[in-house]
Amino acid sequence: MDNVKRWYIYVTTLISLQGVTWAVIALLRNLFISGNDPLTTALQLAVIIVGLPVFLGHWLWGQRLADREAAERHSVARWLYLYATLTAFLMPLLTNLYDLLGTLLRAPGTVRRINNWYNRYDYTLGDTLLFHLIAILILGVLWFYHQRMTVGADKEIADEQGIGTVRRLYIYLFSATGLTMVALVVIHLIRWVMVQFGSRIVGGGATQLTDELVRLVIGLPLWIVFWRWGGKLHEGGVPSEAESALRKFYLHSTVFVAVLTVVGNGTLILSGFFRRLLDLPSQGDIREPLPLVIGGVILWLYHAAIIREEARGGQNSEQMGILRAYRYLTAGIGFAALLVGLGGVLSVIIQRFERGALIGDTREVLAWSVAGIIMGLIVWILPFRTAQGQTTDEGAPGAEARRSLARKIYLYIFLFIGVMTVLSAGVFIVFRLLTLLLNIETVTLSEMAHALGFAIIAAANWLFHGALLRADRKLSASERVKELELIKIAILDLMPGTFGNLLVRALRDEIPGLTVEPLLVDAPTPEGGTPVTETIRQAGLIVAPWNIAVPGAGNVPAAVTLAVAESPARKLLIPLEQAGWDWVGVEAKDNAALVKPAAAAVRQIIEGEKVRTRKIGCGGWLAIIIGVIVLFTILGQLFQMLYYLF
Numbered sequence: 001m002d003n004v005k006r007w008y009i010y011v012t013t014l015i016s017l018q019g020v021t022w023a024v025i026a027l028l029r030n031l032f033i034s035g036n037d038p039l040t041t042a043l044q045l046a047v048i049i050v051g052l053p054v055f056l057g058h059w060l061w062g063q064r065l066a067d068r069e070a071a072e073r074h075s076v077a078r079w080l081y082l083y084a085t086l087t088a089f090l091m092p093l094l095t096n097l098y099d100l101l102g103t104l105l106r107a108p109g110t111v112r113r114i115n116n117w118y119n120r121y122d123y124t125l126g127d128t129l130l131f132h133l134i135a136i137l138i139l140g141v142l143w144f145y146h147q148r149m150t151v152g153a154d155k156e157i158a159d160e161q162g163i164g165t166v167r168r169l170y171i172y173l174f175s176a177t178g179l180t181m182v183a184l185v186v187i188h189l190i191r192w193v194m195v196q197f198g199s200r201i202v203g204g205g206a207t208q209l210t211d212e213l214v215r216l217v218i219g220l221p222l223w224i225v226f227w228r229w230g231g232k233l234h235e236g237g238v239p240s241e242a243e244s245a246l247r248k249f250y251l252h253s254t255v256f257v258a259v260l261t262v263v264g265n266g267t268l269i270l271s272g273f274f275r276r277l278l279d280l281p282s283q284g285d286i287r288e289p290l291p292l293v294i295g296g297v298i299l300w301l302y303h304a305a306i307i308r309e310e311a312r313g314g315q316n317s318e319q320m321g322i323l324r325a326y327r328y329l330t331a332g333i334g335f336a337a338l339l340v341g342l343g344g345v346l347s348v349i350i351q352r353f354e355r356g357a358l359i360g361d362t363r364e365v366l367a368w369s370v371a372g373i374i375m376g377l378i379v380w381i382l383p384f385r386t387a388q389g390q391t392t393d394e395g396a397p398g399a400e401a402r403r404s405l406a407r408k409i410y411l412y413i414f415l416f417i418g419v420m421t422v423l424s425a426g427v428f429i430v431f432r433l434l435t436l437l438l439n440i441e442t443v444t445l446s447e448m449a450h451a452l453g454f455a456i457i458a459a460a461n462w463l464f465h466g467a468l469l470r471a472d473r474k475l476s477a478s479e480r481v482k483e484l485e486l487i488k489i490a491i492l493d494l495m496p497g498t499f500g501n502l503l504v505r506a507l508r509d510e511i512p513g514l515t516v517e518p519l520l521v522d523a524p525t526p527e528g529g530t531p532v533t534e535t536i537r538q539a540g541l542i543v544a545p546w547n548i549a550v551p552g553a554g555n556v557p558a559a560v561t562l563a564v565a566e567s568p569a570r571k572l573l574i575p576l577e578q579a580g581w582d583w584v585g586v587e588a589k590d591n592a593a594l595v596k597p598a599a600a601a602v603r604q605i606i607e608g609e610k611v612r613t614r615k616i617g618c619g620g621w622l623a624i625i626i627g628v629i630v631l632f633t634i635l636g637q638l639f640q641m642l643y644y645l646f
Helices: 003-034 038-068 076-105 125-152 161-196 206-234 245-277 289-311 317-355 360-390 396-402 405-437 445-486 499-510 532-538 558-566 591-606 618-645
Strands: 111-115 120-124 489-493 518-520 541-545 570-574
Touching: 003 038, 003 076, 003 125, 076 125, 076 161, 076 206, 120 125, 161 206, 161 245, 161 289, 206 245, 245 289, 245 317, 245 360, 289 317, 317 360, 317 396, 317 405, 317 445, 360 396, 396 445, 405 445, 489 499, 489 532, 499 518, 499 591, 518 532, 532 558, 541 591, 570 591
Parallel strands: 489 518, 489 541, 541 570
Antiparallel strands: 111 120
């Protein structure tokens, strides 16, 4: 079945099913609770009478095609429909279950107020229970039916990438929902316990405990079921599951939120301590931020342990990249807090000299800034030292650590912040000097000192991270020279002045210091020279058009083809075009367009990487997304700090 027909069937099925489902729920509520409003009943019956045949017709059509065609059973559109439908049923089912349990457990009363988008009703306790039970029953039956449809074919489509992605979206959406509910329960219960030992009561006592119990009863099983499901798929030996970028994004996003929570609320607690040291009045209540810190630490430690465990499953680049992304993510948050704290301390020092004393608002900035520096150092220093230490390792591990995408994003984000801050401060300084020279406005020492101070901090940040990049390049260049001395590269070509010469020029641009020349396979051996076949046998890497290794595929001497086949060297074959021959899974390209990818592949082989295209993979997009999140968070904090200080 073609894709247009497939999408038509499943989109129509999805929309009609949702319309009929909620019309049935509304009709039953109207008949048994609201007093059978004729106008409303007529509308609901109309939706059911028209929508049900539309749904059944298209769903049965899709089922017949799926029974007849294996391609239809494996189509992404079908599985997207199934998991979208499961999501559309499970979300409101959980909402109604939450309200039902809350109604049963909260303080007794006779009237419950329920708001619909179109009206507001005051229901008795019995009517309220029936209101939610109707939705739970209908949604539960339909969810169970569609869930059984997915279970029956779960193993059949285990390693199909598109379907696996749809399934993982479903799994981790509800895993995140359950985890959020459980985290809120932990935070609220810790806060409730702390409140019981204080003089000021916060919250609703028994009502609050009831709410948390309901949230726990729903959230904990939800998280356990979906989290364990995702874990089983990840450990099941299916490559697409083991390499899932969505699972990595889920883990790192959770760590990101947890670390931000710990840093922000930990800074709040420490600032309260410094406020007391500076004789400032108490502000806030430690019972508010401390549970957030405890909950954030629990989330952080648990998911960091999962990341480390999955990284220990092997030592390939993908698994080590998971751990590096975690370390640079954590270090980035810590260093951002450190920068903000340093900016605040600088502001206090400037204002101290200007005013001659630390007044109230200045002492408050000092308390917050010192707290930010301490929290930033705690969070930054350990993961950064570990990640930085790996870059000095010898051989492939150190080279991989230096050129990792996570490290580059981390370093260039802070370089960008440094440059932008220096640029902004420089523009401000020049602007104020011009207003002074033109006698437009007077310039205060505090304004100039702030701008200059922020520029100095930004420049120090830029120099620090720039030095790390230069050290990486120096180490990489040194190791590359050693590698080139050990590898003998043989570039074979069929005709003079064609692909081989273009590739050599590209390689010299890609790998400075490389000395290699193309070899014509049918050229006579010069007097005293080495035969082509002998050069092939001595090579550690052979780069050649594909037809050199295939007998009869080109005008290649049989001895050369045999020498290439018998050589123990690493072989890199270029899919050059040839009449009558086609490549499956390889896009047709002009021969000149293959030069750059071929040169990049040679560099990857020399540096011990897997040969892959330059396209950004899922792991790369994950690191980019996390880097962008960190960038905007850092910039937001810096701009907020500058706004309040000026």
